[in-house]
Amino acid sequence: MGLARRLYRGEINVDFVGKWRLWYSLSGFLLVVSLAGLLINGLNLGVEFRGGTVFSFKAPTATIEQVRQEFTDQGVHQPIVQTAGEGWRVTTETLGEGTLTQVQSAVSKEFNVPAGQVSIQSIGATWGGEVSQKAWIGLGVFMLAIILYLSMAFEPKMALSAIVALIHDLVITAGIYAWSGFEVTPATLLGFLTILGYSLYDAVVVFDMIKEVTAKLGHTSKQTYSMAANNALNHTLIRSLNTSLVAILPVAAILFIGTTLLGAGTLKDLSLALFVGMIVGTYSSLCVATPLLVTLKEREPKYQAIAKRLASTGGGKGSKGSKSAAVAKG
Amino acid sequence: MLLALILALGGTMLLQKAFTPKLGLDLAGGTTVTLSPVTQNNAAPPEEILDRAVNIIRDRVNGTGISDAEVAKSGSNIIISIPGVGQSEAIKLVATTAELRFRQVLAMEATQAPQDLATNAPTPSASASPSRSATPKSSKTPEAGTPKPDASPTGKAPASALTAPTPAASRQPSDDPDDGQGPNNRQSPDSTQNPKKQQDGKGAKASPSATPTGQASPPPAQNPGVNTAGIDPAVLAQYNKLDCADPKNRGQGVQDDPKKQYAACETDGSFKYVLDVAKVVGTDIDTASAGIQQGTTEWVVQLDFKSQGAAAWSKLTTEAYNSQEPRNKVAVVLDGVVITAPNIISPIPGGRAEITGGFDQISATNLADQLKYGALPLKFNRSSIDTVSSSLGQDQLQGGLIAGIIGLALVVVYSMLYYRGLGIVAVLSLVVATVLTYTAVVVLGHNANFRLSLPHIIGLVVSIGITADSFIVYFERIRDEMKEGRRSLRAAVEVAWVRARRTILIADAVMFIAAIVLYFLAVGGVAGFAFAMGLTTLIDIVVVFLFTKPFIALLAKLKFFAKGHPLSGLDAERMSEAGTSGHTTKPQEA
Numbered sequence: 001m002g003l004a005r006r007l008y009r010g011e012i013n014v015d016f017v018g019k020w021r022l023w024y025s026l027s028g029f030l031l032v033v034s035l036a037g038l039l040i041n042g043l044n045l046g047v048e049f050r051g052g053t054v055f056s057f058k059a060p061t062a063t064i065e066q067v068r069q070e071f072t073d074q075g076v077h078q079p080i081v082q083t084a085g086e087g088w089r090v091t092t093e094t095l096g097e098g099t100l101t102q103v104q105s106a107v108s109k110e111f112n113v114p115a116g117q118v119s120i121q122s123i124g125a126t127w128g129g130e131v132s133q134k135a136w137i138g139l140g141v142f143m144l145a146i147i148l149y150l151s152m153a154f155e156p157k158m159a160l161s162a163i164v165a166l167i168h169d170l171v172i173t174a175g176i177y178a179w180s181g182f183e184v185t186p187a188t189l190l191g192f193l194t195i196l197g198y199s200l201y202d203a204v205v206v207f208d209m210i211k212e213v214t215a216k217l218g219h220t221s222k223q224t225y226s227m228a229a230n231n232a233l234n235h236t237l238i239r240s241l242n243t244s245l246v247a248i249l250p251v252a253a254i255l256f257i258g259t260t261l262l263g264a265g266t267l268k269d270l271s272l273a274l275f276v277g278m279i280v281g282t283y284s285s286l287c288v289a290t291p292l293l294v295t296l297k298e299r300e301p302k303y304q305a306i307a308k309r310l311a312s313t314g315g316g317k318g319s320k321g322s323k324s325a326a327v328a329k330g
Numbered sequence: 331m332l333l334a335l336i337l338a339l340g341g342t343m344l345l346q347k348a349f350t351p352k353l354g355l356d357l358a359g360g361t362t363v364t365l366s367p368v369t370q371n372n373a374a375p376p377e378e379i380l381d382r383a384v385n386i387i388r389d390r391v392n393g394t395g396i397s398d399a400e401v402a403k404s405g406s407n408i409i410i411s412i413p414g415v416g417q418s419e420a421i422k423l424v425a426t427t428a429e430l431r432f433r434q435v436l437a438m439e440a441t442q443a444p445q446d447l448a449t450n451a452p453t454p455s456a457s458a459s460p461s462r463s464a465t466p467k468s469s470k471t472p473e474a475g476t477p478k479p480d481a482s483p484t485g486k487a488p489a490s491a492l493t494a495p496t497p498a499a500s501r502q503p504s505d506d507p508d509d510g511q512g513p514n515n516r517q518s519p520d521s522t523q524n525p526k527k528q529q530d531g532k533g534a535k536a537s538p539s540a541t542p543t544g545q546a547s548p549p550p551a552q553n554p555g556v557n558t559a560g561i562d563p564a565v566l567a568q569y570n571k572l573d574c575a576d577p578k579n580r581g582q583g584v585q586d587d588p589k590k591q592y593a594a595c596e597t598d599g600s601f602k603y604v605l606d607v608a609k610v611v612g613t614d615i616d617t618a619s620a621g622i623q624q625g626t627t628e629w630v631v632q633l634d635f636k637s638q639g640a641a642a643w644s645k646l647t648t649e650a651y652n653s654q655e656p657r658n659k660v661a662v663v664l665d666g667v668v669i670t671a672p673n674i675i676s677p678i679p680g681g682r683a684e685i686t687g688g689f690d691q692i693s694a695t696n697l698a699d700q701l702k703y704g705a706l707p708l709k710f711n712r713s714s715i716d717t718v719s720s721s722l723g724q725d726q727l728q729g730g731l732i733a734g735i736i737g738l739a740l741v742v743v744y745s746m747l748y749y750r751g752l753g754i755v756a757v758l759s760l761v762v763a764t765v766l767t768y769t770a771v772v773v774l775g776h777n778a779n780f781r782l783s784l785p786h787i788i789g790l791v792v793s794i795g796i797t798a799d800s801f802i803v804y805f806e807r808i809r810d811e812m813k814e815g816r817r818s819l820r821a822a823v824e825v826a827w828v829r830a831r832r833t834i835l836i837a838d839a840v841m842f843i844a845a846i847v848l849y850f851l852a853v854g855g856v857a858g859f860a861f862a863m864g865l866t867t868l869i870d871i872v873v874v875f876l877f878t879k880p881f882i883a884l885l886a887k888l889k890f891f892a893k894g895h896p897l898s899g900l901d902a903e904r905m906s907e908a909g910t911s912g913h914t915t916k917p918q919e920a
Contacts, residue, residue, distance in 0.1 A: 048714075056722055087722070100715075120717040130366065130713070134405075138851035145843050153836050190785065190859045194792060197844040197863070201796070201837045205803060208833045239806045246744060246802065247795030250737025254791055257733040267729055270788050 014237070017230040020291035027168060027288055034175020041178045046185035046269075048123050049132060053095045055103065056119040058087040059111035070110050074103045094122060135189050139196075146200060154207055157296045162203040165289035169199045173277045182272060191273025195281055198247060202240055202285035209236045210290070214297075217306060224310055225303040226294045233290050244282040251275050335872070336762075339769035342777075351768075352775035354783030354858075357727040359720030360413040365710040367406055374406045382699070383710070384408055400779075404857075407713065430612030430701060431588050432643070433605035434650050435659040435671055436561050441574040441595070441602050561604050562591045569593035569604045594661070596668045603668055605661050609646040614639025616681075618701035620694035629689035631698045633682065640681025648677035662701070670697065730787035737791050738764070741798050749805055755881055756801045763797050763873045767866060780861075789862025796841060797870045801878055803837075804830040808882070820886045827879055834874060841867045 016023075047054050059067070064081050067088050071079040076099075080091040095103065100120060108115040143163055150159035170192060177184055209232040214225055223231075251274045258267030297303055355362050367375045367383075380403060387408060388401040400411040558566060574595035588608035595602050616634040623630050635643050650658050651674045661671035672685050685697070718726075738760065746753035767790060774780035807826035812819065845864030849857050 057719070058721065087725075117719040117721050118717075119719045119722045120715065122712075122715040124366075124711055124713045134851055138848055141851060142844060142847040145847055146840065149839065149843055153839070187785075187788075190788070193844070193848055194859075194863070197841050198795075200840045200844075201799070204837045204840055205833055208836060212829070235810070236806075239802055242748065242802045242806075243795070243799045246741050246798045247792075249740040249744065250733070250791050250794045253736035253740060254730075254733040254788065257729045257736070267726070267733065267784070267788065271733075274792065 014234060015230060016233050016286055017226045017291050017294050019287075020295065023287040023291055027172075027284070030172050030175070031168065034172050034178070037175045037178035038171075041181070043174065043178055043184045044181050046183045046188075047091055047121070048186050049129075049184070051094045051123050053092045053100065053120065053122040055090045055092070055107060056087055056121075057107060057111065057113050057117060059113060062088065062111050066110075070107060071103065074106050075099070076103065094124060132189070135193070138193070142193075142196065150204070150207075154211055158207045158211075158293055161289045161293040161296065162200055162207070164292055165203060165284040166196055166199050168288050169195055169277060169280045169284050172280050173273065176276050176280075177273075183269065185269045187267075187269035188273045191270045191277060194274055195277030198278055199281040199285060202243065202281060203289045205239060205243070206233060206236050206285055206290060207293070209233075210293070217303070222310065224307045225297045225300075226307075229290055229294045229297075233286065237286070240282065240286060244278060248275065248278050251278060335876075336765060336769065339766070339773050342769075342773045351771045351782040352780065353723075353727065354781040354786070355411050355413060355723070356716070356718050356784045357723045357730075357782065357787075358413060359718050359723040360411060361718075362714075362716040363410045363412075364404075364713040364715075365408040365410070366713040367408075368711050380406060380408070408710070430615070431608035431663045432610035432646060433592065433608050433661050433663055434646060434653075435603050435656050435661050436591070436606050437558070437566075437569070437604040438601055438656045438659070438671070441599060565591040565593050565604060569602065572602050574599040574602050592663070594663060594666060594668050596671070601668070601671075603661055603671065605663065605668075608663070610635075610639055610642045612701070614642060615701055618698040620689075620691070620698040623684075623686065628686060629691055629694035631685040631689065631694050631701065633685070633701060635681040635683075637681065640679075643681065643683070644677060644679035647674045647683075648679075650674040651677045662697075726784050727787075730784060730791065734787065734791040734794075737794055741794055745798065745801070751885075752805050752808075752882075755878060755885065756798060756805075758881065759801055759873050759878045760794070760797060762877050763866075763869055766869045766873065770865060770869065783858050785859040786862040789859040790866060793863055793866035793870070796838075796866060797873065800834045800838070800870055800874045803833050804874070804878065804882075820883075823882055823886045831875075835871070838867050838871055 055071075064083070067090060068079055068081050071081075071090055071092065076092045076095070078092075082089045082091070092103075100122060104118045104120060105115055107113070107118050143166070146166075147156075147159045147163055150162055173192065173195060176182075177188070182188075210229050213232040213235075214228045217223060217225065217228060251271050254267055255271035255275050258269075258271050298307065365387075367380070384401055384403055387410060399413070400409075402409050402411075572593050572595065588611055591607060592605045593602065594605060614635055616636045616639070618631060618633045620629060620631050622628065646660060650660050658674050659671045660674055661668045663669070670685065672687065689697070742753075742757050742760065745756040749756060771780065771782055771786075775782065804826065807830040808819075808822050811822035811826045842864055845860045845867060848860035849864065
């Protein structure tokens with residue numbers, strides 16, 4: 001029976017919770033690598049954060065040297081020239097009002113484009129600071145709001161696990177950006193913020209199932225918390241994978257269009273962040289959020305008692321770290 | 331109910347004949363300028379001052395004749411959106427903090443500006459113009475040139491005059507932060523004050539209206555009656571050509587060179603002037619405030635100059651005082667137009683002056699603000715300028731739409747393959763959601779001025795996933811119930827719904843919290859994205875509750891689904907090997 005078929009029938013049973021050591025060390029490793037990347041390489045911040053000017057225009061016949069030459073001739077220092085589909089995207093330092101118009105008309109003359117078709121984006125150096133400051137505040141408030149909400153809807157430990165998984169996703173995504181040198185623009189930031197939503201959405205569905213299943217645990221139950229949680233996880237596995245796939249499909253479409261049709265720009269930046277983040281997010285909701293929740297919950301006397309009893313009677317094979325749930329039964 | 335909602339939205343579209351969403355500037359092409367206030371220690375400026383700045387900038391933009399431009403507040407920033415391309419002039423205009431200049435009038439005449447245009451005048455300070463009686467209308471009639479007989483006796487001639495303040499002048503509490511200086515003003519002995527002169531002033535106030543009107547009556551021949559001595563011929567030529575009926579010449583935002591003579595219009599277009607070089611500028615002013623002259627009900631504007639400005643001011647007023655009509659006036663020029671040109675009825679040496687004549691509370695406060703702050707009550711930095719050409723905008727719109735279609739198609743294909751018959755429900759639900767979203771965007775665009783921009787489109791495309799996810803949660807629940815093998819489809823649909831509903835609501839609530847937090851805390855594109863996310867989350871709930879669930883309940887009555895046809899997506903064989911593994915996935919029995 002193929003894996004897909006078993007998945008479809010819900011017969012797969014992976015021991016996500018039991019392999020917590022593996023996940024923790026994998027995630028720990030990824031986090032360290034990401035943080036190292038952030039410290040060593042730092043993020044390649046876009047014009048919007050550093051301040052600068054971007055000219056976009058279409059000149060299908062021009063070569064990269066011609067474009068660069070044209071800008072250097074106008075007294076622009078070290079323009080960064082990128083192709084964007086048929087067009088060009090030239091990044092320069094922040095230019096003054098006069099220079100802006102001057103470069104615009106020079107470009108329009110040289111490459112025979114109407115001046116109105118030369119797009120300009122000019123950002124002051126302090127603006128980026130404000131944008132990112134607001135983003136940080138937004139992130140902080142968002143996390144608080146979510147912790148509160150999830151604490152009410154579920155319980156504080158679930159909220160905590162979800163938030164840790166969230167931070168995990170963000171750090172790793174940022175790490176990927178740091179190592180790969182992808183440009184971070186406000187659009188990327190948007191992507192990061194959306195990942196928050198998705199990562200939580202996934203965790204919420206899993207936790208909802210765990211809550212339902214573990215509610216039945218009592219003195220006589222034959223399951224430890226971790227076993228129950230693992231079952232709940234497997235129960236929602238198809239849904240999680242389906243969801244992630246369905247969510248990633250449109251994002252992949254944007255990424256495809258953004259890269260091929262438009263070249264550098266908002267679409268590409270955003271979809272890239274989403275694409276990376278969603279993959280990390282799917283991993284973390286399965287392998288980080290739930291194992292972490294279990295680690296936290298198994299410390300509660302109630303569940304410790306169950307684990308102890310089951311361990312002594314041999315009815316279940318212990319708590320976390322158990323291999324018992326690794327194989328599908330039936 | 332869903333039908334009613336769609337009909338309502340669709341009906342609104344029909345009624346308003348609006349079928350396409352309003353596009354933002356990044357898609358339609360245009361210029362967006364973000365201005366950030368520069369304040370000490372980066373404190374947010376008071377809301378009220380910011381509002382005033384927004385109004386002034388709006389006036390300026392409208393003054394240039396650009397239609398459809400928008401000026402909006404976003405946090406403590408001001409965002410100016412100017413549709414269309416080639417508006418670099420406009421950028422320059424709105425972003426400069428024009429300075430106030432005091433220029434001696436060298437020549438002036440009433441113009442034939444249609445009176446209704448005067449309503450366009452950006453500031454009400456026009457009421458402080460030298461002579462209201464010399465309206466354009468009167469200059470066309472035979473009576474033109476005759477000063478209104480009742481003007482002088484009442485002493486309420488609508489002419490303004492500059493005097494040193496009377497000691498009695500008291501200030502009214504206003505929203506002016508500098509108001510605290512009022513008592514000081516009153517107490518400080520005013521050496522220049524002379525009751526006699528004040529008396530003279532009253533007399534002078536009534537007279538000036540006659541002159542300009544008189545000049546206006548002859549056809550605009552080669553400056554008859556205008557003393558051209560000392561006027562730069564180039565400026566004079568400009569002056570002769572100057573058409574104050576054209577709003578462009580009265581629009582604010584023109585940069586006048588203080589070192590040159592200058593031809594300008596009055597804000598309401600009723601007069602045009604040749605003005606001398608600016609001997610005193612806005613930075614010479616220490617403070618200005620509006621108040622009521624004691625013993626009268628007349629509103630006045632009081633001015634205090636800095637020490638250097640006071641000397642220049644004294645010189646300027648002395649010069650004007652010793653000159654012939656109309657050179658006895660000093661024009662206050664803001665943004666290139668004359669906002670008022672009062673008579674100088676005495677030299678004013680004390681560094682303090684009072685403008686009287688025809689003010690009410692609003693116009694006096696307004697003039698005081700303008701005198702104090704210059705054009706804008708705040709200094710602004712241009713944080714970002716974003717000019718999107720129409721072709722780039724189209725590309726982005728196209729790209730976004732294609733991405734949306736591909737994304738939607740992929741999701742449709744996937745759900746059909748995976749869920750078979752149930753996939754149809756998913757697809758139809760997505761269609762309903764798309765229709766709802768589209769109509770909502772259009773209706774919002776035309777009623778709440780919601781403009782679809784690239785971040786919105788991305789937000790909408792991305793949330794296809796969220797919407798689809800709600801179905802998946804529900805479908806999987808139904809399948810779970812079916813797998814347990816104990817329920818009929820109709821029962822399973824209901825039981826699964828109760829459980830799925832809770833999950834969907836909690837998950838959507840999380841998304842909604844994210845959207846709200848981002849919307850209120852983020853700037854620019856992020857807010858737009860958050861808005862789209864919030865909107866689709868709401869639509870998702872509406873669709874799942876009002877369409878998907880009832881539709882599945884309906885389908886459950888069909889044999890095709892109830893019997894678990896292989897193509898229905900609900901056949902027992904495909905979900906699990908019938909009977910034998912019916913209990914495998916029950917969590918209780920792991």
